[in-house]
Amino acid sequence: MxxxxxxxxxxxxxxxxxxxxxxxxxxxxxxxxxxxxxxxxxxxxxxxxxxxxxxxxxxxxxxxxxxxxxxxxxxxxxxxxxLGVVFQQPTLDMDLSVERNLFYHADLHGLGRKQAKDRIQEELERQAMFERRHEKVRQLNGGHRRRVEIARALLHKPDxxxxxxxxxxxxxxxxxxxxxxxxxxxxxxxxxxxxxxxxxxxxxxxxxxxxxxxxxxxxxxxxxxxxxxxxxxxxxxxxxxxxxxxx
Amino acid sequence: MNLLHYLRALRGIATRELLRFVHQRERFISALVRPLVWLFIFAAGFRSTLGLSPIPPYETYILYEEYITPGLIGMIQLFNGMQSSLSMVYDREMGNMRTLLISPLPRWFLLVAKLLAGTLVSILQAYAFLLVAWVYDVRTPLEGYLDLLPALLLSGLMLGALGLLLSSFIEQLENFAGVMNFVIFPMFFMSTALYPLWKLQESSDLLHTLAEYNPFSQAVELIRFALYGQFNIYACVYTLSSLILFLSAAVIGYNPSKGMMQKKGGKQ
Structure with a gap:
């Protein structure tokens, strides 16, 4: 093609x-x-x-x-x-909540609070993880952690x-x-x-x-x-x- | 990219650092216990053996506890700087550091933001220590506690920058023990934290010279004078110059095309 x-x-x-x-x-x-x-x-x-x-x-x-x-x-x-990246090694903060990890990423990409909140909800809902946003990453299994990492990589709508x-x-x-x-x-x-x-x-x-x-x-x-x-x-x-x- | 983006990134990095600190209670307790052991036990033991004549900023004879308090604040910041550097080496090995380094902001800014966040933590630790010291009756003039803040910021940044620089060289966590032995202990003991320069000169001219040019000594003196509401311009300029030197070297060390990051390639 x-x-x-x-x-x-x-x-x-x-x-x-x-x-x-x-x-x-x-x-x-x-x-x-x-x-x-x-x-x-x-x-x-x-x-x-x-x-x-x-x-x-x-x-x-x-x-x-x-x-x-x-x-x-x-x-x-x-x-x-x-660019959005999911690294081979886990790169989430284990002792912070899912939401806090995503807010950190949103801040690094310059998203405002409201926009960050909306995007976090959107991406986590797409992966059926929104209900677990307050849980510490340590409490999630490997598959769910990966989902959070993918949500994080997509938060700022990369190309x-x-x-x-x-x-x-x-x-x-x-x-x-x-x-x-x-x-x-x-x-x-x-x-x-x-x-x-x-x-x-x-x-x-x-x-x-x-x-x-x-x-x-x-x-x-x-x-x-x-x-x-x-x-x-x-x-x-x-x-x-x-x-x-x-x- | 605008100023708001920079500020948001700074907020994110500082919040993360503070939350990590809050979650790691052991780190806070050990950061506090270490200088308190020196204050309650070491200083009490040496009180009678070390006679200190009045030297600026002190106007009268003082107890040894009072003398080493600024040194112990410096110790808190020195250990915190090294702790941050340790966590950066850990983050780099574990991968967390990558999320920071691939952010769409200049790398120097990301490192400075990380440095500021770490310094903020060290300032909180220093004031917590001063509170306990106050209860123990080691007190300075009230305005000294306020004058101390800018001094703590500068000394914390300088010692943090040193940690940052070291973290750009250290490839593995295992190598960190060497840093403790070859950086932290010599810097601490070869300084004015525990004894004034003239005392060192009585024992050895070489030690005296080394201590005089040790940036940690100047950071301690900056803190000491600030605690008594005085400004030590020489210590301030020396500490600021050391900060610029360490930070510039660290930024080069973390530059993907110039520094150690390039040499570390492939060791993932």
Whole structure:
């Protein structure tokens, strides 16, 4: 499919090295509005490094990243304002209530009290968590904590949602609920999603894929294209085929 | 992005820091007990062995408890600064720090806001300590309690900035014990917190020089003079300069393209 409008996320020729070790090698891709792009890669592929660059936790001289048309280096604050992130590690304050955690995020994004209250209600209701807003995060199970983190990432209505292996450690029903919810977001709200995972069962037929292995992109395209290119019958076999290497 | 956004972010960071402090009662109690042990036990024990002649800002002979009170306030702020830095290393390891650092505000502002919030907590701790000291009959002129506030703000910011700087270098929580041994204890003992400079000079010229140039000494002197309604301009300028130095280095340390954050890449 040819995308005529500007991408929400554009990553161009990004390379990153830790000392001698090359973590990302000339990585380029883009994510458009309403698209769920799955960044598929085994552990150590470079997914987290890539996320650290897109969130500007780290920086690199090679290549450029634009979010909603804003260059991350030149307009970092504005660009980060268009971004919502769910990190792999839990990042909620365990001893504070759900609502207090969300107010903290709303303050960091400059939302006024009334607007923050409305948005918190809206996002928590969408995930059936509003009734639990006064509970401490510590009292919630892993799946519910993740829901709160997704609600938090969406509070300021970002154009791009980054999810770094958000379902790791969750039980099957929680995983399924999160995967479906995020896919629904792309359809209903035209949000662009970049979802890093190594679990192939989280991929929908309609998703766009990037297979990252050892810092390089091994494949980019749709699920049917992946199966065609690798001459395999399932995403799991294709993934295995693309990432198998003599260790 | 406007001024309101900055203020809201500051409110969010300060509220979070205060709530965390309130929820961690043990932290508050230990922050209070530590200087009180020094005041009630250490100072009482040394009262008779340490003779102190009147030196500014004191106009008469004073009890040792009175002498070390400003030093113990400094100790509260020193420990609080290190505690904040410890929590930043913890937050970075655990991930909470990321939510702060990816906020759509300049990183220097986020760090300053975090610093201000931590200083606010240390000021509350200092006044709680002074209240207990007052009950114990260690008192200063009433106006001193008010004059102390700006001094506490400056000294708290300076010691917090030092903690911030250290947190940008410390990669893991385990390394923090080293900071205790190599930063907190030397800074505290090599200062005017427990003994005046002239006493140190009697023992060693080197120690005297080190204590004189120790920023913690100047923070303690700033507090000491403020407690007696006086302004020590040298201590103020020295503390302010140290604050600027530590904070600038910390901002560089947290800069994704220049500082330690870059070197920490990959260690997630």
């Amino acid at each position: 040819i995308q005529s409008i500007a991408p929400v996320l554009s990553v161009q020729n990004i390379s990153l090295a830790y000392g001698e070790k090359l973590a990302l090698d000339n990585v380029s891709f883009s994510v458009h509005s309403g698209e769920c792009r799955i960044l598929l890669g085994p552990n150590g592929a470079g997914k987290s490094s890539l996320f650290s660059l897109i969130t500007r936790l780290y920086d690199t001289r090679q290549g450029s990243i634009d979010i909603a048309g804003l260059n991350l280096k030149r307009h970092s604050s504005k660009a980060l304002g268009r 791009l949602l980054l999810l770094d292996e958000p379902t790791v450690g969750l039980d099957m029903p929680s995983r399924k609920a999160i995967v479906e919810y995020v896919h629904q977001l792309t359809a209903d709200h035209k949000i662009a999603v970049l979802w890093a995972t190594h679990l192939v069962d989280e991929i929908f037929e309609t998703d766009q894929l990037i297979v990252l292995h050892k810092g390089t992109i091994r494949f980019q395209g749709s699920v049917p294209q992946l199966l065609d290119t690798t001459a395999t019958s399932s995403v799991a076999s294709a993934f295995q085929h693309l990432t198998k290497e003599v260790r």
